[in-house]
Amino acid sequence: MHYQLDTLEHDNLGSTVYQLLCNDLLQGRLQPGARLKIRELAEQLGTSVTPVRDAILRLVQEQALAMQSPRDIRVPYMTVERYLEIRAIRIRLEGLAAETAATKAQPADIARLEDIVARNAVAMTAQDIAQGCALNQQFHFALVDIAGLPFLHGILYRIWLQMGPLIAAVYQQGGSAMLDYHYPVMAAMRQGDGAAAALAIGDDILSGGQAILLHLQARQSAG
Amino acid sequence: MHYQLDTLEHDNLGSTVYQLLCNDLLQGRLQPGARLKIRELAEQLGTSVTPVRDAILRLVQEQALAMQSPRDIRVPYMTVERYLEIRAIRIRLEGLAAETAATKAQPADIARLEDIVARNAVAMTAQDIAQGCALNQQFHFALVDIAGLPFLHGILYRIWLQMGPLIAAVYQQGGSAMLDYHYPVMAAMRQGDGAAAALAIGDDILSGGQAILLHLQARQSAG
DNA sequence: AATCAAATTATGATGCATCATATTTGCTGC
DNA sequence: GCAGCAAATATGATGCATCATAATTTGATT
Incomplete structure (x- = not known):
């Protein structure tokens, strides 16, 4: 289910990681309050930090993730x-x-x-x-x-x-x-x-x- | 005029470049069809490519810019x-x-x-x-x-x-x-x-x- | 044992080197 | 003079080293 593919999706690693994290969010595998660490994710996925950082920054921008302090990236709570x-x-x-x-x-x-x-x-x-x-x-x-x-x-x-x-x-x-x-x-x-x-x-x-x-x-x- | 500042804006360089490019788009300084080059922008702004890449990737994601071929980033035409x-x-x-x-x-x-x-x-x-x-x-x-x-x-x-x-x-x-x-x-x-x-x-x-x-x-x- | 400060660690930010590939340029041969 | 291939160039992608700083741990002092 690739919702974003109306824009022709560039298969760069960042987009792949982004899709991955999106699915985790939509299917509840990432719960509110959960913390994400760039290096940790990169290691799990077997990539460098760059694509993971790309993906996380995209999600932070659209407020699907929140950067409460500059070092603390979390799934936000809804108010x-x-x-x-x-x-x-x-x-x-x-x-x-x-x-x-x-x-x-x-x-x-x-x-x-x-x-x-x-x-x-x-x-x-x-x-x-x-x-x-x-x-x-x-x-x-x-x-x-x-x-x-x-x-x-x-x-x-x-x-x-x-x-x-x-x-x-x-x-x-x-x-x-x-x-x-x-x-x-x-x-x-x-x-x-x-x-x-x-x-x-x-x-x-x-x-x-x-x-x-x-x-x-x-x-x-x-x- | 910082519209995005409702989300507490992290003053990382990427966000600054993003705001800059946003203003260029909103005020018509970037016209449809105009091409953007990461290195060129980085040099103009006196930063490395990383923050510029962050900003451009954000704009591509929200389709304010389009990546027609993997090396060609442009202001898209409206249909x-x-x-x-x-x-x-x-x-x-x-x-x-x-x-x-x-x-x-x-x-x-x-x-x-x-x-x-x-x-x-x-x-x-x-x-x-x-x-x-x-x-x-x-x-x-x-x-x-x-x-x-x-x-x-x-x-x-x-x-x-x-x-x-x-x-x-x-x-x-x-x-x-x-x-x-x-x-x-x-x-x-x-x-x-x-x-x-x-x-x-x-x-x-x-x-x-x-x-x-x-x-x-x-x-x-x-x- | 409690407290505070110094050292350590963790982690995102930034810069940059390198890679892969698309585009351009230019040379060779017909 | 032109077709076609090769070299050079341009450019985004990726990986990674380093930096700044916040969080954590440690240890010395009282």
Whole structure:
């Protein structure tokens, strides 16, 4: 799943390391608070520090990693305030994606979405949280792709990069039914109803993300 | 004007060079098609190649620069397709900013906006295109700041980075009245009418940007 | 045993040497 | 005079040595 490949990806080592770290973030292998060390990573990956530094600097720039002090690179914690801002942005942007996708979707596109939802249902009954998270994400990005908005894809990818560690942390504490809210989206997509699709995605982000907000509020008031 | 400083900016040389190149892009000193060479820049700036490489890699990642072949780093040309996508995104995001700002604006905020608009009017009568562009940009970002949305600021900054060379190129061929559409925004802001502010900003982006679209379509059909 | 300071270590920043390869230049032979 | 190959050059990629400084450890003193 190479989201960034719309820009023709130069296969320099830095980009490879970047993809690696992105996947670690999105799949929750890097948890909030985890520290990264350039030399350590370079040794693990068998490269010099240069490509690792390139990758980490890229992630720091887009705030998927934070450099709290000049020597301390960590996966940042999400704050309630920041989450609410991201949520408002996602509703606008993923609303745009869903609206456009609904008016453009071909039968093959609908089938692809159905497939993702079906596999997500299987994952949920199997209690496979990791797979459920991955398929949830695939659903959201499939809408952007069907809409044919590669630039928006990049923006949303960077946003999801920041939510990755958070989502993983929340769902490991007891997942919730994020899949339910995808069915109304599918209904709107089948009817080619852009406005309804946008509303349904907004409801998914708001209601489906309620568990995340509660988790953040609990952590922030606890300290 | 350091837009990225919401993230506490590490004053490493790479970030300094990055800011420098950003300003060059935003103010049209780097035109579409211009080629950048790491060694050359490093020599001009009196640093080694490392910080320059850091900065350029960051800009390539966010597609403010493009690496067409592995040895060829250039300011990319905007396409009509891409511009239309960016425009749709801007209408959603800057609409969110204007809407939020209108409901939050204090008298001092309104005064700051008035000041920007007034100075922009002066620049327009003085035919000072560069200053007009700069103040236009300041107006848009002031809305985001008043709204208190630092994360959105970062997203929009990256988007504007891609439009910088284009806007400069268009307005050097004969500027247009981008200021007119700011007055309805101000009216909505004064009344605290979020919905009206969002609509007015949308109109600014659509109508005020018409010249840009025409320029792109002319260039693309000409080849 | 506690405290503070000096030494050590860890780690990102920076500069730079070298490599691989794409581009340009120029020479050779037809 | 031109085609084509070879040498030279240009340039980003990579690795690595060194630096500055923050964190940690150590040890001496009280």
